[in-house]
Amino acid sequence: MIQHDVTIVGGGCVGLSTAKHLSEQTDLDVAVVEKEHHLAAHQSGRNSGVLHPGFNYPPDSEKARFATEGTQRMKEYCATHGIPCEELGVLVVAKNDRDEAQLDVLSSQADENGVAYERLNSQAEIREHEPHAVGQAALYAPEAASVDSQQYVYALAREVQQNDVDLYTGHAVSRIDETPSGYHLTTSNSIIETAYLVNAAGLHADTLAQQVGVGDGYQVVPFRGEYYEVTPDQTDLCQTMIYPTPDPELPFLGVHYTRRTDGKVIVGPNAVLAFGREAYDNTDLNPSELAETLRYDGFRELLKSKTMLSVAWSELNKSYRKEKFTEAAQRLVPEVRAKDLRKSYAGIRAQLVSDDGELVKDPLAIETDDAVHVLNAVSPGLTSSLPFGEYVAETIAAKTD
Structure with a gap:
């Protein structure tokens, strides 16, 4: 039987x-339990690796602050720990008057959130x-950056272990039960009391x-985001990052271009039910x-x-027709052709949906007396x-005080 003061289920970036902050700020005996043998196998490693500077989020919101x-903080962390991170900037492109009106909203949010930006009012300025x-x-927001997310996760793991946090990999938690003194965790390789x-x-x-009776009004609906990679001979089509103007009604940004720290240019993602x-x-x-997704009332309400x-x-x-993916990519960069794109990796977004069919767009962490459940990062x-x-x-x- 393994015992700890605090056990964190999930060895991703959150x-x-x-674990990093608990080990720095307290004397608690902390453990992290990760079901995979390798870190960053899911959301924390299967993403575009973009640092979003905050112009896209309503002022005074948790998203904007975080x-x-x-x-x-991520740029400082990467510099300290030798993690590849390049401040490339992002260009958010308006294709029509409706998009341009949304740029006004983004500009206002950037002002209020203290995010540097420049408005470009012509094709010549864009180019x-x-x-x-x-x-x-x-x-154009110059503070956006590209980071190697997998190296970041591994740097966090090294740091917490140096701070005497126990990191258990290959321990999939199958069951959590409440006990008079906390929780009993059944994993594929251990029993943990915390x-x-x-x-x-x-x-x-x-x-x-x-x-354990938390979050009954919600369910994760998985959305797959697929990426293509621009062939090496055509990577000059994107120098930094090129995004469409976001639709405020949707949580997905749409197909966009990202130059990564390794020099590759990826295009995507789409957002399809996984x-x-x-x-x-x-x-x-x-x-x-x-079947779980299709039976969920919230998903049916969403549809x-x-x-x-x-x-x-x-x-x-x-997802199934490359020509349609190419058409989406051509909205931003018309010169790109299907032959310039080759299949790359995919990620799954854990999109939380409420029972009434609403996509939960903000971070959601539900507290109990002795736990925090991060349902929506x-x-x-x-x-x-x-x-x-x-x-x-800190929560x-x-x-524990």
Whole structure:
């Protein structure tokens, strides 16, 4: 029997950040339990690796605070720990008058959130930043950066172990039971008794939370985001990052271009319902998890929206028809051709949906007397991971006083 003061389920960027801050700020005996043998196998490592500086989030919101603070802290952390991180900037392109009106909203949010930006009001100004991008206006935010997210996760893991945090990999938590003194965790390799619990299990956080009666009004619906990679001879089509103007009604940014720290340029992601919480290929199927999604009242309510049905059909086409994905990529860079794009990796987004069919767009961490359940570490989760993890750590620390 293994015993700890605090056990964190999930060794991704939020779980490890929580462990880092707990080990720095308290004398508690802390452990992290990760089901995979290798870290960053899921959301924390399967993303675009972009640090979002905060212009895209409403002022005074947790997202805005975590993103602006997180971007700066992440850059400092990467510099200290030798993690590849390049401040490339991002160009958000407006294709029409509706988009341009949304740029006004983004500009106002940038002002209030203290994010540096420049408004570009012509095609000529756009091409000074990105010679191959096309639009009628744009917002350029120089503080956006590209980071190697996998190296970041491993750096956090090394740091917490140096701080005497126990890191158990290959320990999949199958059951959580409450006890008079805390929690009893059954894993694939151990039994753990813990006084306090942090559930940062990402794609499976809702399932574990509901075992102890938390989060019954929500369910994770997995959305797969697929990326293509621009062939090496055409990477000059994107010098930094090129994004479409976001639709405020949707949580997904749409297909965009990102230059990574290794010099590769990736295009994507789309956002299509995954047929399993870890169904990374569009031929992967987990029948029980798909049935769970299809039976969920919140998912069925979500699909009553004509907008969501239209988006779902469009995104599905991008997954199975390369020409449709290429068309989406050409909206920003018309010169790109299907032959310039080759299949790359995919990620799964743990999108929390409420019983009434609403996509939960803000971070959600539900507290009990002796636990914090991180049900929604929504985008920009990587960017926000240091301040968000500190917030969870402080919440747990206060419970132990």
